[in-house]
Every structure is written in structure tokens, then in C-alpha cells.
Amino acid sequence: MIDPADIAAITEQLGRPPRGMIEISSRCPSGHPNGVKTEPRLPDGTPFPTLYYLTCPRLTGAIGTLEASGLMAEMTQRLSEDAELAAAYRAAHESYLAEREAIGHVEEIDGISAGGMPDRVKCLHVLVGHSLAKGPGVNPLGDEAVRLLGDYWGHSACAPADPA
Numbered sequence: 001m002i003d004p005a006d007i008a009a010i011t012e013q014l015g016r017p018p019r020g021m022i023e024i025s026s027r028c029p030s031g032h033p034n035g036v037k038t039e040p041r042l043p044d045g046t047p048f049p050t051l052y053y054l055t056c057p058r059l060t061g062a063i064g065t066l067e068a069s070g071l072m073a074e075m076t077q078r079l080s081e082d083a084e085l086a087a088a089y090r091a092a093h094e095s096y097l098a099e100r101e102a103i104g105h106v107e108e109i110d111g112i113s114a115g116g117m118p119d120r121v122k123c124l125h126v127l128v129g130h131s132l133a134k135g136p137g138v139n140p141l142g143d144e145a146v147r148l149l150g151d152y153w154g155h156s157a158c159a160p161a162d163p164a
Contacts, residue, residue: 002021002023002024006024006033007021009032009033010033010036010055013033013055013056013057014055018036018055019038019042019043019044020038020039020041020042020043020048021036021037021038021039022036022037022038022039022103023036023037024036024037025037025052025129025132025133026052026129026132026133028056028059028153029153030153032056033055033056034054034055034056034059034132035052035053035054035055035056035059035129035132035133036052036053036055037051037052037053037133038050038051038052038053039103039104040100040101040103040104040105040106040109041104041106047106047108047109048106048109049100049109049112049113049114050114050126050129051096051099051100051103051114051130052126052129052130052132052133053129054125054128054129054132056153058152058153059128059149059152059153060125062149062152063124063125063128063145063149066124066145066148066149067123067124071121071124071145071148072116072121072122072123072124073121075121075141075144076116076120076121079119079120079121085140085141086118088140089117089118089139089140089141090117090118092117092118092130092138092139092140092141092142093113093117093118094118095134095138096113096114096117096130096139097111097113100113114126115127115130121141124142124145126142127139127141127142127145128142128145128146128149129142130142131143131145131146132146
């Protein structure tokens with residue numbers, strides 16, 4: 001059961017009610033939800049490959065800034081040059097697929113994860129969502145993006161300037 005206060009917070013963050021939400025997958029240091037875990041098929045029947053969906057506008061805005069910096073192209077290039085990084089990223093892809101499949105099989109997205117995994121970086125939002133949900137060590141490029149984000153919540157109206 002998801003706390004009604006969390007549902008209200010996410011609805012405010014998104015500007016609409018959340019769809020297909022299973023649980024809160026991550027929270028910012030203030031305790032507010034910043035990501036959710038979703039069903040692989042939305043209630044209207046739409047296949048939805050994004051298992052971890054970020055909801056915090058401050059977080060998604062900061063990730064958009066990283067994306068605009070050219071980071072995704074640089075990460076994709078590194079995947080072609082660094083076999084160890086590529087293997088770890090492929091393992092993140094396989095983990096993502098296994099976790100989503102355990103929730104339910106959706107033929108249309110079978111074998112397709114999200115964010116460009118396993119061969120490229122297409123969406124840092126997905127990779128960051130995966131890293132925030134699972135913790136460090138699962139998605140190496142998501143972990144890197146999380147580190148680059150720093151304290152994105154620091155001047156947010158929902159969080160104190162010093163979350164410690």
C-alpha cells in the first residue's frame with residue numbers, strides 16, 4: 001500500500017495522477033518521493049518499459065542539464081572503448097529486465113530495457129532512476145550521473161538547504 005501522502009506529493013510533482021505505480025523507488029534527502037517503480041503495462045494497456053520513473057521536477061531538470069551537456073554521447077563512446085564498463089552496463093540491463101519480468105511479462109517490450117541499455121546511453125533519467133532505486137554498484141553510468149548531479153535538492157522549496 002502506498003501512503004496517500006506520497007500519492008498526493010507525486011501527483012503534485014507530475015501535475016497529474018501517477019499511472020501504474022507499484023511503489024516509491026527512491027526519496028530525496030527531505031524524505032519526499034523522487035521516483036516510483038511502475039508496472040510494465042499501464043492501466044490503459046500501454047506497454048511501459050521504464051521500470052523506474054522519476055517524479056521530482058528539480059531532479060529531472062538537473063538531469064536534463066546533464067543531458068544537454070553532451071554527457072550521453074561521451075558515455076556511449078566510452079562503452080565502445082571500455083570492455084569492463086560495457087560488461088557492467090550490460091549486467092545492469094539484464095538486472096533491469098529480470099526485475100521487470102518478475103512483475104509481469106509484456107510481449108511488446110520483451111528484451112528491451114530503457115535508457116539505451118545495453119549498447120548506448122539514450123536517457124539519463126532512466127539510468128539515474130535505476131541507480132537511485134537500486135543503490136550504487138548496479139548501474140555504473142547511472143551511478144556516475146548521480147555523482148555529477150551533486151545536491152540537486154539543495155535549494156528546493158521541498159527540502160532544507162542542508163539536508164543533513
